[in-house]
Amino acid sequence: MSTYLLLDTSTSRTSVVIVKNGEVVFSEYSDGALSHGETLPKLVVAALKVASQIDEVIVGMGPGPFTGLRVGISFAQSFAFARGIKWQGVCSLDAIASQFSDKDFLVAVDARRKEVFYARYTDGVRIGEPNVCQPSQLDALQIPIYGEALNQFPDPSAFVDIANSNKTYSAPIYVRRPDAYPAPVGVKFRPMTQLDLVPAFAIEKAAYGKDGWSMAQLKEEYAGSDRMYVAAEFGGELISYAGVFNLAGVADVLTLTVADGHRRKGIGRELLRRLIDWSRTQKCEAIMLEVRVGNEEAIPLYTSFGFIEISRRKDYYGPGKTAIVMRKELK
Incomplete structure (x- = not known):
C-alpha cells in the first residue's frame, strides 16, 4: 500500500x-x-x-x-x-x-x-x-x-x-481560451453585399455539396429583414461569410462558412464574434445555432464562446445527419 x-x-x-x-x-x-x-x-x-x-x-x-x-x-x-x-x-x-x-x-x-x-x-x-x-x-x-x-x-x-x-491530466484544465487572438493577417472584414452572392454560392457548394443552400435560398436568406451578414475577403477575393437573424429577441446564426484553405486561421472566430456583437446591439437575450454532430472544427469554436448544447434535431441536415442545437445567453 x-x-x-x-x-x-x-x-x-x-x-x-x-x-x-x-x-x-x-x-x-x-x-x-x-x-x-x-x-x-x-x-x-x-x-x-x-x-x-x-x-x-x-x-x-x-x-x-x-x-x-x-x-x-x-x-x-x-x-x-x-x-x-x-x-x-x-x-x-x-x-x-x-x-x-x-x-x-x-x-x-x-x-x-x-x-x-x-x-x-x-x-x-x-x-x-x-x-x-x-x-x-x-x-x-x-x-x-x-x-x-x-x-x-x-x-x-x-x-x-x-x-x-478516470482520465488523468498532465496539463492544467483551463477551459477558457486566451481573451485576445491575433487578427487574421491580410483579411478584410466588411458588410456582405449582393455582389458577394455568386462567390458565396461557390463556397457554399464546395463546403456542403448537395446539403448546402441553393442560389435561390441564399438570395432569399440574404434579402430578409432583421438580419446582418458579414464577409471576409483576402486579396480582393471572398473567402468567408456569415449571417445572423433576430427572431423576436433571440438571435439565430443562419450561416458561418469559411472557404477551404482558409480555415483554422481565426477567420471563423472573428466572424462569430461580430455576429454576437450585432446580436447584443439588437438587445437579443440569447443567440442560437445548429451544428452537425461530429463537426470537430466548429463545435470547439462554439463552446469556447460559451455556447452549450440544449437539444438535438434528428435528420436536420438530411437522413441520418443530426444537428446539435446550441445556445449562448447574452444577458
Whole structure:
C-alpha cells in the first residue's frame, strides 16, 4: 500500500489530504480565494507531521481560475521532483461529483466573470470535457447542480480512486481560451453585399455539396429583414461569410462558412464574434445555432464562446445527419 499527498487549489478552498494504506490520516482545508499561495505550504507542513513518507502526489488540475490553479500544480510538481516520486493530475470536478449518486447531474464551480466551470455526469461518469458558461444556461437544463455555490468543494480523498479509474491530466484544465487572438493577417472584414452572392454560392457548394443552400435560398436568406451578414475577403477575393437573424429577441446564426484553405486561421472566430456583437446591439437575450454532430472544427469554436448544447434535431441536415442545437445567453 502507498501513502498519497493529495492537493487541490482549483476553487476558493485550499485542501490537503493524506491517504495512507487506503485510510485518510490527514484532511484539512482553508477557505480564501486569494490565499492559496500562503495557505498551501502551511497545510502541507502540518500534513507531513502526520505522515512524512510520501509515495505519490495527486493534484486537482481544475478547471479553475488561473492563479489558484497554478499554485497547487506548481507545488505538486516541485514536491514530487524534490523527493523523486511520481505525481498525477485529475479533474477537480470529478472529486465533487464523487460525493453524489444522481442519475444525471451537473457540477459547477466559480469561474469569475459571472461564469461557471462545469461538467455533466450520468451515473457518476463525466460526459465529455469540462466547459464554461453562464449559470443561467445550466439552470435552463433543469437537472440537479452541485458545487461551489452550495458550499460543495472537491474532496481530495477521492483523488486516488479517480486517478486509478478516470482520465488523468498532465496539463492544467483551463477551459477558457486566451481573451485576445491575433487578427487574421491580410483579411478584410466588411458588410456582405449582393455582389458577394455568386462567390458565396461557390463556397457554399464546395463546403456542403448537395446539403448546402441553393442560389435561390441564399438570395432569399440574404434579402430578409432583421438580419446582418458579414464577409471576409483576402486579396480582393471572398473567402468567408456569415449571417445572423433576430427572431423576436433571440438571435439565430443562419450561416458561418469559411472557404477551404482558409480555415483554422481565426477567420471563423472573428466572424462569430461580430455576429454576437450585432446580436447584443439588437438587445437579443440569447443567440442560437445548429451544428452537425461530429463537426470537430466548429463545435470547439462554439463552446469556447460559451455556447452549450440544449437539444438535438434528428435528420436536420438530411437522413441520418443530426444537428446539435446550441445556445449562448447574452444577458
